[in-house]
Amino acid sequence: MKIRSKLCDIRDFYQSLSSAVKASLWFTVCNIVEKGIALLSTPIFTRILTTDQFGVYTVYQSWYQIITIFATLNLYCGVFNNGLLKFEKNRDVFTSAIQGLSTTITVTLFLVYLVSKDFWNSMLGLNSLYICMIFVELLFVPAYLFWSTRERFSYRYKKIIITTIIIALGSPLLGVVAVLNTEYKAEARVISYVLVQVCIGIIFYIFNAKKGKKFFDANIWLYALAFNIPLIPHYLAFSLLNQVDRIMISKIIDTGTAAIYSVAYSISMMMNIITNAINNSFIPYTYKKLKEKEYDDIKTNTNLLLVVVGSACIVAIAFSPEIIQIFASSEYYDAIWVMPPLAASVYFMFLYPLFGNIEFYFEKTKYVTIASCIGAIANVILNFIFIRFYGYYAAAYTTLFCYILFAFAHYFFYRKVLAEKIKEIDNIYDIKFIVVFSVIILFIMIGMTLVYKLILVRYSIIVFVGFIAFLKRKMVFSQIIEIRKK
Structure with a gap:
């Protein structure tokens, strides 16, 4: 019943x-x-x-x-x-x-x-x-x-x-x-x-x-x-950011290597379905709060969403060897080494639109184009240089670097928009929290990569982090419910 x-x-x-x-x-x-x-x-x-x-x-x-x-x-x-x-x-x-x-x-x-x-x-x-x-x-x-x-x-x-x-x-x-x-x-x-x-x-x-x-x-x-x-x-810059890695790997190395990279890339980018859905739902909320000048609510709820998305990326990083084994044969197992930077890239792909949303709200779309071009040009140049020296592994790290650069570029333009349109506040977002949490994501990415071969150590870390998350579950769920109500 x-x-x-x-x-x-x-x-x-x-x-x-x-x-x-x-x-x-x-x-x-x-x-x-x-x-x-x-x-x-x-x-x-x-x-x-x-x-x-x-x-x-x-x-x-x-x-x-x-x-x-x-x-x-x-x-x-x-x-x-x-x-x-x-x-x-x-x-x-x-x-x-x-x-x-x-x-x-x-x-x-x-x-x-x-x-x-x-x-x-x-x-x-x-x-x-x-x-x-x-x-x-x-x-x-x-x-x-x-x-x-x-x-x-x-x-x-x-x-x-x-x-x-x-x-x-x-x-x-x-x-x-x-x-x-x-x-x-x-x-x-x-x-x-x-x-x-x-x-x-x-x-x-x-x-x-x-x-x-x-x-x-x-x-x-x-x-x-x-x-x-x-x-x-x-459009071209954004497409290059998403596609040029595989093309350049196939040209500089071979198509087989491009396939190995592509498997890791496709798995990592699947998280974008969730992050895009979160961002699309958060845009109307952000616009409403901007109109009502309730900036503190944006700051608090953005921090929570970043933690949720960042945690999902950390899970993908932690279980990369197992995920690759599920989705591909042994020929593709080497892709575990590019999964961490690609999964971390998803976090920064969620971060930069938060600044971009402010640019769109005030119809400063030219800033979006400039930021896109900066990221795309940097990606092509870095891939051309580093793939030749470090193989396809370099493409994953240049992708991560370019999305971080993308976030910085949007942050720069976001500050320009604030200075022009909202002069009564210094920041809509909690920049200190964003910087600290972003650094934590990068350190976890590096740490997990170093212990991939040490299964006992890796699983001990996963269990410990999972236990902390379990203890804090009520606080997280209550905040999520609060966002849904708003």
């Missing part, structure tokens, strides 16, 4: 939520399902593909993310949301025209590739088959993203749930079947992945085109280009 009563309470609570909150909840669930299934399929592919074959797939994914910026201008990002408001009475026409612009740019860039394909194949480290697959994917996948963005904009989530499940399950299932039934395993993995994406994309490409019936609209095209072209440095 108690269980039934509890389920009824949960149902009643869910039904009482607004459509916006329900949609936000389901979009988060979709994101977790999609990324979670991709992560859970990793142990399968790392065992049925060699490191070189898996490395080709990871390099393909990395180049796809970077080429997307130039071939689509990321038109499904900021400009599309703004355009849905600006062209509120003609959303179907706007969607169809934006899709037409994306198609035109993609086809133009593909023609540029065909003119000198040998040069581009050599530069990218991929043959013509893979690059053609990139452009096929870029031609149709944006159509799905335009549609899903419109659904999210209108708080419609049921169809997105269905398509997310189809894509999330279809890609790994078809991939396993394809890889097991051919000698061309790397090609099979890429083509099977693209096939699922394109089949979904074609459906929505036709749907968007038929509803809007407009491929070209000068007004809409000029508006979109004027909005998104200045953002290319920001």
Whole structure:
């Protein structure tokens, strides 16, 4: 009876939520399902593909993310949301025209590739088959993203749930079947992945085109280009921070080594699903408190969130050897040495948007672009220098350093914004606590790395830290409940 009563309470609570909150909840669930299934399929592919074959797939994914910026201008990002408001009475026409612009740019860039394909194949480290697959994917996948963005904009989530499940399950299932039934395993993995994406994309490409019936609209095209072209440095810089490590490792060392690094990177970055969800939920709270000038509440609750995120990163660092063994075969075990800095990077990836949120609140977006460029340029330069001397291990530490640099850059601009916009206080955040706790994270990262081979020592430390956390659990939970209430 108690269980039934509890389920009824949960149902009643869910039904009482607004459509916006329900949609936000389901979009988060979709994101977790999609990324979670991709992560859970990793142990399968790392065992049925060699490191070189898996490395080709990871390099393909990395180049796809970077080429997307130039071939689509990321038109499904900021400009599309703004355009849905600006062209509120003609959303179907706007969607169809934006899709037409994306198609035109993609086809133009593909023609540029065909003119000198040998040069581009050599530069990218991929043959013509893979690059053609990139452009096929870029031609149709944006159509799905335009549609899903419109659904999210209108708080419609049921169809997105269905398509997310189809894509999330279809890609790994078809991939396993394809890889097991051919000698061309790397090609099979890429083509099977693209096939699922394109089949979904074609459906929505036709749907968007038929509803809007407009491929070209000068007004809409000029508006979109004027909005998104200045953002290319920001999109490119952020993409480089996330992708350039694997590309440079494959170019300087080999694709097999890139695959080993990619496994550790993918596992570490899975924590971003949780940290992004926390940050996305914390943004409205931060904005509300800024508007009401209740700065102390922001400071207190930010400290708690940093402890929660930092603790999750520490757990990942502490159990890195076991996590790698679960998700990959023995060929990838060397990745345990890059897991600590990559997991620590997740903490700083959560830290820098806290400062960035203040910049966005006061519409100082140029600072965001500058900070992104600083981090990306530093990452490329440091990788070029240190990967040659210290191998792929260096890429993990340059990533960590660049996200720390990213946080410093955003802190610098955050202080400039405070000086311009909020002169009555010196700081919104508890900077002393943030610095001390960040240093603790780095020391734990170094300490755990040193005792990876000393299993008894490592587990003794884990048990001790776990015991302290257990003693402080009531205080932590009460603070979390307080944040949820606010």
